[in-house]
Amino acid sequence: MAGEAQQDCLFCKIVEGQIPATVVRETDTTVAFRDINPQAPTHVLVIPKAHYPNAAALAAGAPELAADVLRETQAVADDEKLDSYRVVFNTGGGAGQTVFHAHAHVLGGRGLQWPPG
Numbered sequence: 001m002a003g004e005a006q007q008d009c010l011f012c013k014i015v016e017g018q019i020p021a022t023v024v025r026e027t028d029t030t031v032a033f034r035d036i037n038p039q040a041p042t043h044v045l046v047i048p049k050a051h052y053p054n055a056a057a058l059a060a061g062a063p064e065l066a067a068d069v070l071r072e073t074q075a076v077a078d079d080e081k082l083d084s085y086r087v088v089f090n091t092g093g094g095a096g097q098t099v100f101h102a103h104a105h106v107l108g109g110r111g112l113q114w115p116p117g
Contacts, residue, residue: 002061003050011101015049025075029068032076032106041109042080046072051101055089058102066102073106082108088116 005012013019014031021033024044035043048065052058059066070087077085085108090097 002052002057006051009051009101010099011047011103012051025072027072029065030072032072040107042082044076044106045103046076046106047101047103053100054091054097055102056091069104073104076106077108080108084108086112
């Protein structure tokens with residue numbers, strides 16, 4: 001069920017402390033940690049502590065929590081001293097989502113091209 005931790009979810013296990021991560025920020029509702037396969041000098045994932053399979057489900061089911069995630073992307077950028085950065089939500093395997101727990105990628109520290117790809 002949306003919002004409840006899923007036993008087989010990697011990010012739920014990080015939230016519960018069962019799997020280690022390099023946490024850079026944590027609030028009552030979110031956790032931000034370094035990506036294990038960084039695509040830029042700064043690559044931090046910001047996740048809700050509640051389980052939603054993707055950003056669309058998060059926005060529909062808990063808009064206030066979606067706003068918390070977005071607020072934390074700015075806080076990460078501020079902490080990392082990024083004056084420009086990209087926030088990416090991948091939704092679905094075809095878009096590159098590999099962990100089906102909503103998460104925002106905060107990417108910065110180098111020039112980022114458009115379109116991404």
